[in-house]
Amino acid sequence: xxxxxxxxxxxxxxxxxxxxxxxxxxxxxxxxxxxxxxxxxxxxxxxxxxxxxxxxxxxxxxxxxxxxxxxxxxxxxxxxxxxxxxxxxxxxxxxxxxxxxxxxxxxxxxxxxxxxxxxxxxxxxxxxxxxxxxxxxxxxxxxxxxxxxxxxxxxxxxxxxxxxxxxxxxxxxxxxxxxxxxxxxxxxxxxxxxxxxxxxxxxxxxxxxxxxxxxxxxxxxxxxxxxxxxxxxxxxxxxxxxxxxxxxxxxxxxxxxxxxxxxxxxxxxxxxxxxxxxxxxxxxxxxxxxxxxxxxxxxxxxxxxxxxxxxxxxxxxxxxxxxxxxxxxxxxxxxxxxxxxxxxxxxxxxxxxxxxxxxxxxxxxxxxxxxxxxxxxxxxxxxxxxxxxxxxxxxxxxxxxxxxxxxxxxx
Numbered sequence: 001x002x003x004x005x006x007x008x009x010x011x012x013x014x015x016x017x018x019x020x021x022x023x024x025x026x027x028x029x030x031x032x033x034x035x036x037x038x039x040x041x042x043x044x045x046x047x048x049x050x051x052x053x054x055x056x057x058x059x060x061x062x063x064x065x066x067x068x069x070x071x072x073x074x075x076x077x078x079x080x081x082x083x084x085x086x087x088x089x090x091x092x093x094x095x096x097x098x099x100x101x102x103x104x105x106x107x108x109x110x111x112x113x114x115x116x117x118x119x120x121x122x123x124x125x126x127x128x129x130x131x132x133x134x135x136x137x138x139x140x141x142x143x144x145x146x147x148x149x150x151x152x153x154x155x156x157x158x159x160x161x162x163x164x165x166x167x168x169x170x171x172x173x174x175x176x177x178x179x180x181x182x183x184x185x186x187x188x189x190x191x192x193x194x195x196x197x198x199x200x201x202x203x204x205x206x207x208x209x210x211x212x213x214x215x216x217x218x219x220x221x222x223x224x225x226x227x228x229x230x231x232x233x234x235x236x237x238x239x240x241x242x243x244x245x246x247x248x249x250x251x252x253x254x255x256x257x258x259x260x261x262x263x264x265x266x267x268x269x270x271x272x273x274x275x276x277x278x279x280x281x282x283x284x285x286x287x288x289x290x291x292x293x294x295x296x297x298x299x300x301x302x303x304x305x306x307x308x309x310x311x312x313x314x315x316x317x318x319x320x321x322x323x324x325x326x327x328x329x330x331x332x333x334x335x336x337x338x339x340x341x342x343x344x345x346x347x348x349x350x351x352x353x354x355x356x357x358x359x360x361x362x363x364x365x366x367x368x369x370x371x372x373x374x375x376x377x378x379x380x381x382x383x384x385x386x387x388x389x390x391x392x393x394x395x396x397x398x399x400x401x402x403x404x405x406x407x408x409x410x411x
Contacts, residue, residue: 048136050078050129053291054108059084060121067170068142069133069162076137077167078104080117080127089126092205093175094408095167096129099185099211099391100304101246101293103137104129106184106391109288110281114394116182119401125408126175130167130187132159134243135294146295152242155303155316156186160193168203180408182208184391185356186304189213192365193313195340206345206411208404210390211357214337214365216304217311221273221355228305237298245295275355275386279393288392313337337368345411347378349400351385378407 051062055078065077082088096117098106104117107129112118121127131137133154134146144151171179181191181204188209194200195207219225227233236244303316310317314332317323323330346369350362359381369377382389382399390400 050076050104050108050131050137054105055080055117058108058112058118060112060118061086065170065174066140067166069166071158071162072142072144073133073138073162074140074142075133075163075167076131076135077170078129078131078137080121080129083122083124084112084118087124089121089124091124091126091408092177093126093128093171093179094120095171095179095181096127097164097167097181097183097187097190098130098132099183099187099213100300101244101296102185103131103135103292103294105288105291109392110284110394114281114397116391116396116401116404119397119405123405125180128167128171128179130163132163132296134296136291146243149240149242152297153299154297155300156189156193157303157315159186159300160190160199164190164194165200168200172203178203178205180205180208180411182210182404184210185213185387189313192337192340193335195344196335196337198339198341201341201344204344206347206408208347208349208407210349210400211354211387212348212350212362212365213357214313214368215311215361216307216358218358218360218364219308219356220358221275223273224356225308228308231305233298233301233305237302242298243295244298244301246293248295273356274388275351275353277386277388277393278353278384279389279395281392281394284392337365338371340369340372342372343376345376345378345407346372347380347404347407349380349382349390349404351387351389352381352383353386353389356387378403 049064051064055062060080061082063079063081065079067075067077069075096104096107098104107117108115112122117127117129133139134152139146141151146152168179168181183191188211191200191204191207191209192212192214233244299316306317307313313335315327315335317332318326320330323332327333348362348366350357350359352359366379380400380403385393385399390396393399
């Protein structure tokens with residue numbers, strides 16, 4: 001306990017030092033360093049092709065698609081329409097949605113026998129991979145650029161209302177079929193929030209939720225919690241940094257401070273945030289850092305921090321006056337998990353070592369789903385898994401994906 005407290009103090013100190021440093025040195029320098037795109041997008045967004053970089057080298061056909069949201073964001077989608085042998089998909093489409101500060105590399109990160117997108121394609125599914133606004137594949141907009149603060153004025157509310165809606169409708173339109181939805185981390189929250197408002201329920205055959213994110217009040221990741229409880233994302237936002245780029249100069253300064261104060265902490269930041277992952281392939285780390293992590297909005301981080309502090313799942317909290325302007329009420333409207341239709345087939349898989357999708361928080365979600373049709377709810381608990389194991393684990397095929405394939409086949 002004493003060591004944990006010391007680490008919390010170290011993290012808090014580093015974050016505070018960074019905030020003061022950024023304020024004193026001025027945002028002009030930071031913004032000039034990140035002008036146009038941050039270092040997270042050192043791969044040119046205009047020429048970046050996830051298909052060319054991560055899919056076709058393995059011998060799979062891959063298509064790049066674009067869809068424009070109702071609020072003007074231009075999102076990239078990748079499609080794997082056939083198996084490695086070239087057999088065209090004979091089963092319904094599956095839409096894969098990544099989590100926070102990630103993109104579709106999530107689903108093709110490992111070799112084909114270990115990556116969910118390739119596994120689905122080789123089992124006859126028409127695979128589509130979504131990329132949230134702000135990532136390399138989805139940095140376009142009809143009127144804004146990523147240099148504009150207004151481009152980053154969104155949280156996961158907009159990912160639910162606009163991005164998810166647009167991608168589901170696009171895949172439905174191209175294929176003429178309802179789709180299966182499979183997601184990790186924040187992508188699961190997007191689906192749960194949409195379903196709770198009775199959105200997209202007539203377009204989705206089933207939903208596979210890996211490391212489901214809903215309630216966050218029991219979240220044990222001390223780095224994440226200290227950032228939330230000290231309103232650090234809020235401070236970053238009011239300093240003028242509306243883009244939260246893990247590879248950008250501002251957050252890079254933060255991470256350097258952490259590393260200078262605690263080499264042990266720096267040694268494995270992923271585990272410090274996500275829990276002790278059991279089954280990652282360390283030889284693939286260079287691939288990870290070539291493409292990940294990806295930018296998100298600082299406002300999105302604020303929204304998640306609000307959830308951690310309050311233990312509630314609500315729309316973005318603008319404060320009493322702001323809420324009146326946005327929602328005509330003093331408090332943000334809630335996403336009621338008990339309102340999710342009871343006949344949507346759901347597969348929830350969560351881990352005993354996960355420090356972002358905590359066991360107690362998942363159990364709180366499951367309590368809200370207690371009236372769900374028993375035949376339409378599959379719950380899997382993987383004691384040894386932490387957050388990243390569900391998408392990057394070398395044994396994920398045997399542990400998680402085989403049961404998922406059986407679930408999809410039934411639905």
